[in-house]
Amino acid sequence: MTEKPAYNGKVLVAGATGKTGTWIVRRLQHYGVPVRVLVRSAEKAGPLGNVDVVTGKIQNPEDIAQAVRGCSAVISALGSSQMFGEASPGEVDRDGVIRLAEEAAKAGVKHFGLVSSIAVTKWFHPLNLFGGVLSMKLAGEDHLRKVFSQDGRSYTIVRPGGLQDGDPFEYRLKVDQGDRIWNGFTNRSDVAELLVLSLWNEKARNTTFEVVSEDKEPQQSLDYCFEGLTQG
Template sequence: MNSMEKVLVAGATGRTGQWVVRRLQHYGIPVRALVGSAGKASVFDAGVEIAVGRVGDRAALDRAVQGCSAVISALGSSSLSGESSPAEVDRDGVIRLADAAAAAGVSHFGLVSSLAVTRWYHPLNLFGGVLLMKAAAEKHVRELFSTGGRSYTIVRPGGLKDGEPLKHRMVVGQGDHMWNGWTNRSDVAELLVLSLRLDTARNRTFEVVSGDEAPQESLDYCYDGLS
């Protein structure tokens, strides 16, 4: 996997985003981390290239994606209103990032979404309509990156937890029929990094939760049988 060109990670300083950076580095893939301010870059080692910019700034995103073959978005809102709200980050920020990536010739877009994203009646939508915003972003990414030789992978994890990757058998599904469950952030990161090289990951949207504890040699099997 180490022959990949540079990958931009958006939301890189978040807990899931940091795992994406680590898993890319694990496979020797060059990483560029998009951070909101230079001060936030201190969480990364010298091997990570830094791009400073906010998802509300299209010009900054245009600069950040230049020279990258893929983008992985781990963006997530942190407040109910303002520039960190679900509307501004989970929807508009992801859409703006996808538009910038497509315009720059990026070939693959990976996105962290959420279990239950299609359920408008879910209690999480009381918090700025967060799932509705994620659903809108998903739709835009699918429409934009399923044509013109581009591809996407959208991962919908359950409740996110911390822990080392490859420690649990993963349970996958499609159609948003899973009602609960949790997923290690590190395994979400692993799945998105794998999507950079697996043909079976191209243009796939799926749900995933952590199952029984059992060491895994690879998570490639999660993409088997997806449609």
């Protein structure tokens, strides 16, 4: 599959023990990129293989600062799992991403990739009934764009459809901008591949885009998804 130029630097993956985060770690390892993970429990990181583990919580700026120190990039697959409390959309999808972006910028991280969602600008979308999750994701996006579009930093925000399991490169992908896609699914592995490619594909810099799967059609590379994107 896609060949990459040499990438010098370690990448922090937040949300690494979730289904999408695990795929991000796998794709980084596929390309030989050193990985660090921020996890609540070192035991949970065991199945991830050869990774640098920092234990801590996304609610604690000191833990985040330790995790991002020495990393050149961050990829966040953070996602809420409860309506209320520490795992709520407000605590994770908004405040967690905001804290992570702030600490990453302070530490000199140059690139930040984020898993978001289609329909984040649609406050009336049914998904928003889960603790305002779409609005919380949008707030996290907005802060990331503000912090990482200056001082030589960059970001890539991927807004997938409903996340599904499956190997990468199995489907032709449809990419759009402007939050005009209301439904569809996306393989977690393809989302992971796109965010890993954003580390070295210049056309991914400072872009926000939606992506869903179309026809089942083996792909040799997903670099085509960045063609024609506008920044923002």
